[in-house]
Amino acid sequence: MDILSEQKCCGGVQGFYAHESDICGCVMKFALFLPQKPNAPLLTWLSGLTCTQETFAIKAGAQRIAAELGIAILAPDTSPRGLGLPGEDDDWDFGTGAGFYLDATRSPWDKNYRMQSYIVEELSRLVAANFSVDKERQGIFGHSMGGHGALSLHLKNPQIYRSVSAFAPIVAPMQCPWGEKALSGYLGDDRDTWRMYDSCELVRAQPSKASMLVDQGDKDQFLEEQLKPHLLEQACRESGQALNLRTHSGYDHSYYFIQTFIEDHLHHHAKALAV
Amino acid sequence: MDILSEQKCCGGVQGFYAHESDICGCVMKFALFLPQKPNAPLLTWLSGLTCTQETFAIKAGAQRIAAELGIAILAPDTSPRGLGLPGEDDDWDFGTGAGFYLDATRSPWDKNYRMQSYIVEELSRLVAANFSVDKERQGIFGHSMGGHGALSLHLKNPQIYRSVSAFAPIVAPMQCPWGEKALSGYLGDDRDTWRMYDSCELVRAQPSKASMLVDQGDKDQFLEEQLKPHLLEQACRESGQALNLRTHSGYDHSYYFIQTFIEDHLHHHAKALAV
Numbered sequence: 001m002d003i004l005s006e007q008k009c010c011g012g013v014q015g016f017y018a019h020e021s022d023i024c025g026c027v028m029k030f031a032l033f034l035p036q037k038p039n040a041p042l043l044t045w046l047s048g049l050t051c052t053q054e055t056f057a058i059k060a061g062a063q064r065i066a067a068e069l070g071i072a073i074l075a076p077d078t079s080p081r082g083l084g085l086p087g088e089d090d091d092w093d094f095g096t097g098a099g100f101y102l103d104a105t106r107s108p109w110d111k112n113y114r115m116q117s118y119i120v121e122e123l124s125r126l127v128a129a130n131f132s133v134d135k136e137r138q139g140i141f142g143h144s145m146g147g148h149g150a151l152s153l154h155l156k157n158p159q160i161y162r163s164v165s166a167f168a169p170i171v172a173p174m175q176c177p178w179g180e181k182a183l184s185g186y187l188g189d190d191r192d193t194w195r196m197y198d199s200c201e202l203v204r205a206q207p208s209k210a211s212m213l214v215d216q217g218d219k220d221q222f223l224e225e226q227l228k229p230h231l232l233e234q235a236c237r238e239s240g241q242a243l244n245l246r247t248h249s250g251y252d253h254s255y256y257f258i259q260t261f262i263e264d265h266l267h268h269h270a271k272a273l274a275v
Numbered sequence: 276m277d278i279l280s281e282q283k284c285c286g287g288v289q290g291f292y293a294h295e296s297d298i299c300g301c302v303m304k305f306a307l308f309l310p311q312k313p314n315a316p317l318l319t320w321l322s323g324l325t326c327t328q329e330t331f332a333i334k335a336g337a338q339r340i341a342a343e344l345g346i347a348i349l350a351p352d353t354s355p356r357g358l359g360l361p362g363e364d365d366d367w368d369f370g371t372g373a374g375f376y377l378d379a380t381r382s383p384w385d386k387n388y389r390m391q392s393y394i395v396e397e398l399s400r401l402v403a404a405n406f407s408v409d410k411e412r413q414g415i416f417g418h419s420m421g422g423h424g425a426l427s428l429h430l431k432n433p434q435i436y437r438s439v440s441a442f443a444p445i446v447a448p449m450q451c452p453w454g455e456k457a458l459s460g461y462l463g464d465d466r467d468t469w470r471m472y473d474s475c476e477l478v479r480a481q482p483s484k485a486s487m488l489v490d491q492g493d494k495d496q497f498l499e500e501q502l503k504p505h506l507l508e509q510a511c512r513e514s515g516q517a518l519n520l521r522t523h524s525g526y527d528h529s530y531y532f533i534q535t536f537i538e539d540h541l542h543h544h545a546k547a548l549a550v
Contacts, residue, residue, distance in 0.1 A: 008494070009531035061336030063534065219283070256284035259338060 001130055004029065010067035011036045014057055019126060023118045025111055026083060030076045030123060031057045034131055037070035041137035041273045042127065043266075044119065044161070045075040046146030046153075049178070050097045053077045059255035062262045069270045072133045076123055078145070080112045093178055094185055100173070101149030102197045104186035113186060115149075120157055139163030139269040143258060144222070148173055151199035151212065151232075158208040163272030165213035165265045167258050168220055171232035172200040178226050200235040207241035213268045214243065215261045217251025276405055279304065285342035286311045289332055294401060298393045300386055301358060305351045305398060306332045309406055312345035316412035316548045317402065318541075319394065319436070320350040321421030321428075324453070325372045328352045334530035337537045344545045347408045351394055353420070355387045368453055369460055375448070376424030377472045379461035388461060390424075395432055414438030414544040418533060419497070423448055426474040426487065426507075433483040438547035440488035440540045442533050443495055446507035447475040453501050475510040482516035488543045489518065490536045492526025 004016040012035040021028040031053045034040065043066075045056050056062070056075045066073050079099030085108045088095040104113035128135040140161040142150035147169020154164035173179020174194050183194040195201040216229050223229075229245055236243040251257040279291040287310040296303040306328045309315065318341075320331050331337070331350045341348050354374030360383045363370040379388035403410040415436040417425035422444020429439035448454020449469050458469040470476040491504050498504075504520055511518040526532040 007527055007529055007531045008492075008525040008535075010535045014531050058530075059333055061339065061534065063531070064336065064538070217283075250283040252282055254282055255333075256282045256289050256338070259336065260283075260285045263339070 001126065009033070010063045012063065012067045014063060016053065021118055021122060023114050023122045024080045026080050028077055028080065028118065029053045030074060032075075032127060032131060033057065033063050033066055033073040034133070035067045035070045035072060038132040039134045040070050040072040040132065041139065041269075042072050042074055042124065042133040042135065043269055044124070044138065044140045045073055046101060046119070046140065046142030046149035047075065047078050048142070048144030048146050049078070050092050051078050051146075052097070055255075059259070060262050061259045062266065065263050065266045069266055071266060071270060072131070074123070074127055076115075076119055079115065083112055085109070085112075094181055098145065098182065100145060100182040100186065100197070101153060102182075102186055105193070106186055106188045109186050116153065120153060120160065137162065137273045139273055141165040141265055141269065142169070143167040144253065145170055145178070147214070148179070148199060152197055152202055154210065155199060155202040155206060155208055156196070158210065162210065163269045164208075164210055165268050167215050167261070167265075168217065168222070168227055168253055169199070169214060169232075170227060172198055172228055174198045174201065175231065176226045176228060200231050203232070203235045203241045204239050207236070207239040210272060211242035211244060212236070213265060214245045215248060215264075216245065217248050217253065217257045219250055220253045222253055276401065284308070285338045287338065287342045289338060291328065296393055296397060298389050298397045299355045301355050303352055303355065303393065304328045305349060307350075307402060307406060308332065308338050308341055308348040309408070310342045310345045310347060313407040314409045315345050315347040315407065316414065316544075317347045317349055317399065317408040317410065318544055319399070319413065319415045320348055321376060321394070321415065321417030321424035322350065322353050323417075323419030323421050324353070325367050326353050326421075327372070330530075334534070335537050336534045337541065340538050340541045344541055346541060346545060347406070349398070349402055351390075351398055354390065358387055360384070360387075369456055373420065373457065375420060375457040375461065375472070376428060377457075377461055380468070381461055381463045384461050391428065395428060395435065412437065412548045414548055416440040416540055416544065417444070418442040419528065420445055420453070422489070423454070423474060427472055427477055429485065430474060430477040430481060430483055431471070433485065437485065438544045439483075439485055440543050442490050442536070442540075443492065443497070443502055443528055444474070444489060444507075445501060447473055447503055449473045449476065450506065451501045451503060475506050478507070478510045478516045479514050482511070482514040485547060486517035486519060487511070488540060489520045490523060490540075491520065492523050492528065492532045494525055495528045497528055
């Protein structure tokens with residue numbers, strides 16, 4: 001693991017690191033905010049389309065509260081990069097910056113685009129081996145595509161990610177253009193194989209004991225076509241999954257929206273992880 | 276004045292605007308965070324070398340506290356841009372992104388590089404005419420080159436900018452490479468004309484009644500060669516200027532440092548402006 005940079009922030013350290021990923025078969029970068037307090041619970045933040053491991057650290061303003069609560073925040077990149085795969089950089093919503101937190105099965109993506117396994121298995125192990133974090137107290141949250149990642153990775157691994165929240169998540173990738181493009185491109189046309197990446201399907205099949213916190217702005221430009229939080233609301237109601245879906249008047253899809261409510265999310269996780 | 280974007284943030288609005296500046300003779304852009312509360316005191320933030328009107332709004336995490344305190348924050352760009360002047364884009368520390376908050380007298384800079392008059396005279400008037408801010412309660416703060424701008428514009432205009440603070444400011448541009456390059460390039464070789472832009476000179480000539488808050492990280496890569504806070508400390512001591520200079524162990528020159536202490540600065544201004 002290489003240290004790209006480490007900078008003191010709010011009494012802790014905001015670091016950026018690179019390592020050779022076995023699962024992705026390439027160099028992957030990640031950000032880690034480590035509070036002063038040792039053995040910190042570990043929150044994984046998953047970013048949205050086009051973002052990198054830097055976006056959250058720069059734009060969310062989360063470090064001050066994370067430092068106060070003694071929580072570490074891990075932010076991986078949103079996909080492998082620079083592999084030279086055909087079409088990799090053609091679209092902003094597929095390939096580079098758009099890994100969708102799944103394990104691709106379709107060539108040529110299947111060798112490297114394995115963000116699900118990378119995040120759940122490889123990255124948290126690497127972080128726990130190198131930093132003073134408590135692997136037994138992990139939570140997950142994210143934005144947009146990363147909100148999809150947070151909800152779905154929690155639902156599939158509730159024993160690993162004990163707390164979950166999301167900002168403006170894609171809740172039903174099987175029912176929106178971004179999701180359909182990604183799922184067909186990475187997995188092929190058999191829609192049955194898509195279900196394990198659709199949070200509405202997952203919550204119906206295997207609701208978790210956690211309470212989900214989901215924030216959504218009503219001026220979000222992607223609300224109607226891509227995000228559709230009412231589908232999650234319905235699935236949770238039908239399956240008995242606890243959900244706190246909050247709609248915020250006037251807010252859009254940006255980090256100005258995230259910055260506004262990030263404190264609530266960190267407190268939500270701190271409470272669930274009994275910090 | 277054109278609205279480039281307006282986004283809800285922390286109950287207020289983070290906006291970006293453009294206008295034809297009479298004083299700079301070109302289109303200038305600025306950022307304004309406006310809290311929900313009307314008639315807000317107006318804090319002007321001056322950014323450092325290479326920054327734009329966007330940097331502070333994205334990186335400082337100031338909006339939440341500004342919203343709580345009911346303070347508006349105005350962040351101008353750091354220079355005119357795109358004029359086609361010879362050498363304008365050759366260096367990162369002169370020309371574009373490096374206006375140094377002065378009024379140039381040397382050709383070809385003298386027609387447009389007039390950031391001092393632009394900020395003190397034109398921009399705050401424009402903002403007061405278009406938004407619900409209280410022009411009678413203004414403060415100023417900034418970072419690095421912008422810390423120089425904040426200290427010097429306050430000292431020259433204590434009746435306009437009633438409160439002042441700075442992060443890692445250039446306190447004596449006459450005694451550091453960045454300052455000497457800028458002052459000679461924009462003003463010519465007569466060092467007597469430089470004095471009105473050197474905060475250490477100004478504080479000796481005309482100390483203000485305000486108390487200056489200055490934060491400095493001891494791991495700042497520019498500390499020894501460019502920033503030299505001990506020169507300000509000495510000048511303040513000799514002239515009776517109130518100064519609260521705080522040195523922070525382990526912090527560098529970045530916005531991670533600014534983010535850490537921004538809350539203290541906003542409270543400092545709120546108190547001085549009797550918010």
